[in-house]
Amino acid sequence: MISYFYRLMPAMISGLNTTLKVFSLTLILSIPLGVLVSLGRLSKIKPLNSAVQLYIWVMRGTPLLLQIVFIFFGLPIVGITFDRFTAVMIAFVLNYAAYFGEIFRGGIESIDKGQYDAAKVLGFTPFNTFIRIILPQVIKIVMPSIANEVITLIKDTALVYVVGLGELLRAGKIASNRDASLMPLVLVGIIYLALTALLEAIFKKFEGRFSYYH
Amino acid sequence: MVLRVENLYKSFKDNPVLKNVSFQLQAGEILAIIGPSGAGKTTILRCVNNLTNCDRGTIEVDGMYLCRDDGSRSIYAKQDEMLQIRKKLGLVFQNFNLFPHMSVMQNIVEAPINVFGTPREDAFKKANELLKMLGLTDKADSYPFELSGGQKQRVAIARACALNPKVMCLDEPTSALDPELREGIALTIEDLAKEGIGILLITHDMAFAKRVAHRVIFIDDGKIIEGSSKEEFFGNIEDNRIRKFMAL
Numbered sequence: 001m002i003s004y005f006y007r008l009m010p011a012m013i014s015g016l017n018t019t020l021k022v023f024s025l026t027l028i029l030s031i032p033l034g035v036l037v038s039l040g041r042l043s044k045i046k047p048l049n050s051a052v053q054l055y056i057w058v059m060r061g062t063p064l065l066l067q068i069v070f071i072f073f074g075l076p077i078v079g080i081t082f083d084r085f086t087a088v089m090i091a092f093v094l095n096y097a098a099y100f101g102e103i104f105r106g107g108i109e110s111i112d113k114g115q116y117d118a119a120k121v122l123g124f125t126p127f128n129t130f131i132r133i134i135l136p137q138v139i140k141i142v143m144p145s146i147a148n149e150v151i152t153l154i155k156d157t158a159l160v161y162v163v164g165l166g167e168l169l170r171a172g173k174i175a176s177n178r179d180a181s182l183m184p185l186v187l188v189g190i191i192y193l194a195l196t197a198l199l200e201a202i203f204k205k206f207e208g209r210f211s212y213y214h
Numbered sequence: 215m216v217l218r219v220e221n222l223y224k225s226f227k228d229n230p231v232l233k234n235v236s237f238q239l240q241a242g243e244i245l246a247i248i249g250p251s252g253a254g255k256t257t258i259l260r261c262v263n264n265l266t267n268c269d270r271g272t273i274e275v276d277g278m279y280l281c282r283d284d285g286s287r288s289i290y291a292k293q294d295e296m297l298q299i300r301k302k303l304g305l306v307f308q309n310f311n312l313f314p315h316m317s318v319m320q321n322i323v324e325a326p327i328n329v330f331g332t333p334r335e336d337a338f339k340k341a342n343e344l345l346k347m348l349g350l351t352d353k354a355d356s357y358p359f360e361l362s363g364g365q366k367q368r369v370a371i372a373r374a375c376a377l378n379p380k381v382m383c384l385d386e387p388t389s390a391l392d393p394e395l396r397e398g399i400a401l402t403i404e405d406l407a408k409e410g411i412g413i414l415l416i417t418h419d420m421a422f423a424k425r426v427a428h429r430v431i432f433i434d435d436g437k438i439i440e441g442s443s444k445e446e447f448f449g450n451i452e453d454n455r456i457r458k459f460m461a462l
Contacts, residue, residue, distance in 0.1 A: 112311070114307060114309060114311035115311060115313065117265050117307065117311060118307065118311035118312075118313070120264075120265060121263050121264075121265065121300065121303065121304075121305045121374075122300070122324070122325035122329060122373070122377075123297050123300040123301070123325055123329040123330065123377075124325070124328075124329055128328065128329070132324070132328065133313055136315045137314065137315050140315070212357065213314050213315055213357040213358070213359055214314070214359040
C-alpha cells in the first residue's frame with residue numbers, strides 16, 4: 001500500500017501544484033479586492049453602491065462552477081477568450097472577492113462610529129483613518145470568517161477540472177479509474193485534510209497575534 | 215479669548231437643535247454648559263470640533279475661523295487651515311473612544327507623529343510628561359481594555375493634550391466615573407486651566423459644574439437661557455426652567 005501511494009505521488013504532486021497555485025493566487029488577489037468591494041458596497045455614491053450590490057448578488061447567487069464555465073466557454077462567443085488558467089483565476093477571484101467583500105463589510109460596520117470621530121478630531125484624513133484605525137480592528141473581527149472561507153477555497157479548487165485543468169482531485173480520479181481502486185481517492189482525502197490542518201494552524205497563530213487586545 | 219461662538223444655528227432635518235447660540239471662552243477659563251438631555255449641548259460640542267457642520271454662525275478658535283457666517287450661510291475653513299485649527303482643539307469623548315488596538319503610548323503619539331509630523335523623540339517625550347502628570351506612567355504599555363474608566367479618561371485627556379491645544383472640550387466628564395473619582399477629574403481640569411488652556415465642558419451634573427466651573431451657561435431647547443459666573447448662577451437662579459432642572 002505504501003509503495004502504491006508512493007507510485008501515485010508524481011501525479012498527485014502535479015495535481016497538488018495546480019490546486020495550490022489556484023488557491024494562493026485567489027487568496028492574494030481576492031482579499032485586497034474584497035476590501036475594495038466592501039468599500040464600494042458601503043459607499044454613499046449611489047451608482048457605485050448599486051453596481052457593487054449587483055455584482056455581489058450575481059457572484060453569490062450562482063454556482064462558482066457555472067461562473068467558470070461561463071467565463072471559459074461562454075465569453076468566447078462574444079469574442080473574449082482566455083486560456084484555461086486565466087479563465088479559472090478570473091472566476092475564482094471575482095467569486096471570492098464578493099464573499100470577502102461581504103465579510104469585510106460586516107467587520108467595518110461593526111466598528112463604533114466613535115472611532116471615526118476620534119480619528120477626525122485628531123486630524124486623520126479619511127484614508128489614514130481607514131488604514132491605521134479601522135482596518136486593523138476589522139481584520140481581528142473578520143479573521144474567523146476569513147479562515148472559514150479559505151478552508152472552503154482549498155476544496156473549491158477541485159472545480160477547475162471542468163475546464164480540463166489537472167488538479168489534485170482529478171489526479172486521484174484518473175488513478176482511481178485506471179487502477180479500479182478507491183485508494184487514490186483516499187490519498188487525495190488525506191492530502192486535503194493535511195492542507196486544511198496546516199491552514200487551521202496558520203490561522204490559529206494569526207488569530208493569536210491579534211489577541212493582545214479585546 | 216481662545217474660542218468664540220456666534221449666532222450658531224443647526225437643524226437636523228427640519229428639527230432645529232441650536233437656535234442662535236453665542237458664547238466665548240477665555241484662556242485658562244473653565245466654562246460649563248449645562249442643561250437637560252436633548253437641549254443641544256452635544257451638538258454645540260460637535261460643531262466646535264467640526265464633527266457636525268453648523269447651518270449658520272461663526273466659530274473662531276484662537277484667532278482662526280473654523281467657520282464664518284457670510285450673511286447667508288456658514289463658510290468652513292479650507293483643509294490645510296482646518297488641520298491647524300484641529301491642533302488647537304482637544305476633545306475628550308464621553309465614552310473616550312480610545313483606539314483599542316493601540317497601547318496607551320501609541321494612542322497618545324499616533325496623531326502627533328503621523329498627522330502633524332512631530333519628530334518621534336519629541337512626541338514620546340511629550341507623551342511621557344503627560345502620562346506623568348496624569349499618574350499613568352506605569353500604564354504606557356497597557357491597552358485600553360486593561361484600564362479602568364477613570365484611567366481611560368485620563369488617557370483620553372493625554373491624547374487630546376498631546377498637540378498642545380488652546381481649547382479642551384470634555385463631554386460629560388463625570389458620567390462614566392465612580393463618584394469618588396470626580397474630585398480627581400476636577401483637579402485635572404483645573405491643572406489644565408492653569409496651563410492656560412480654555413476648558414469647555416458639557417454636563418448635566420450640577421454639583422460637578424458647581425465644583426469646577428468658573429462660569430456656567432444654561433441651555434434648553436437650543437437656546438442659551440442664562441449665562442453668568444458660577445456664583446451668580448447658583449446663588450440666584452431665577453429662570454423657571456433652570457429651577458425646574460435643578461430640582462430634578
